[in-house]
Amino acid sequence: MSLREYARKRDFERTPEPGPVEAGPPEGAPHFYLQRHDATRLHYDFRLEIDGTLKSWAIPKGPTLDPAPKRLAAMVEDHPLEYGDFEGNIPKGQYGGGSVMLWDRGTFELLGDAPALKQIERGDLKFRLYGEKLKGEFAIVLMKGRGKGNEWLLLKKRDAFAKPGWDVEEYAFSVKTGRAQEEIAKDLPAKNSPKAAASPGKGSKKKVPATLHSRPA
Numbered sequence: 001m002s003l004r005e006y007a008r009k010r011d012f013e014r015t016p017e018p019g020p021v022e023a024g025p026p027e028g029a030p031h032f033y034l035q036r037h038d039a040t041r042l043h044y045d046f047r048l049e050i051d052g053t054l055k056s057w058a059i060p061k062g063p064t065l066d067p068a069p070k071r072l073a074a075m076v077e078d079h080p081l082e083y084g085d086f087e088g089n090i091p092k093g094q095y096g097g098g099s100v101m102l103w104d105r106g107t108f109e110l111l112g113d114a115p116a117l118k119q120i121e122r123g124d125l126k127f128r129l130y131g132e133k134l135k136g137e138f139a140i141v142l143m144k145g146r147g148k149g150n151e152w153l154l155l156k157k158r159d160a161f162a163k164p165g166w167d168v169e170e171y172a173f174s175v176k177t178g179r180a181q182e183e184i185a186k187d188l189p190a191k192n193s194p195k196a197a198a199s200p201g202k203g204s205k206k207k208v209p210a211t212l213h214s215r216p217a
């Protein structure tokens, strides 16, 4: 439920009432994963746990918290659940050869009025993400009658987590090991503290908001 109306009526600088903190994910919520994959072309692989498998889309420009752009997402084959946490190198010459970074992970809550597979069948799937980097409401919508029929658009809904101008490349580090893409490609060890290394921007010491770091309960 959106708390926008509750928040609109109150000035939390003046009232001791609690602010509009959105609830966490429902218990036992399914997982989602995003991998940054430096293959023939750099892209992001978005995976949602649905019906015992990972429904998967390849997103050339990556996801965004900016509600303005629509990001092309090509539906690809289902992946096994175990693939979600994968980070490492696919050997050259193998399918998808290149380095794979676990860019984000968390759980999601299905929105909309039908089961997930039904929504996919209809070409309009709505969900709320509880990731380390991606949060809030999204939709992924099939572009009907286009291309091979596997072209979807990923959209960020306008909510409290929407951030105009948000740039995915400022967050190019692993949530699993804190490594940059080149460090994964060179098989360098995990950073001691992935969270400490998890500041946006290369070499930036800037503090990131606590919400970016919080794991779903």
Ligand code: MN
Residues within 6 Å of the ligand: 037, 039, 043, 044, 045, 058, 096
């Ligand atoms: Mn890929």
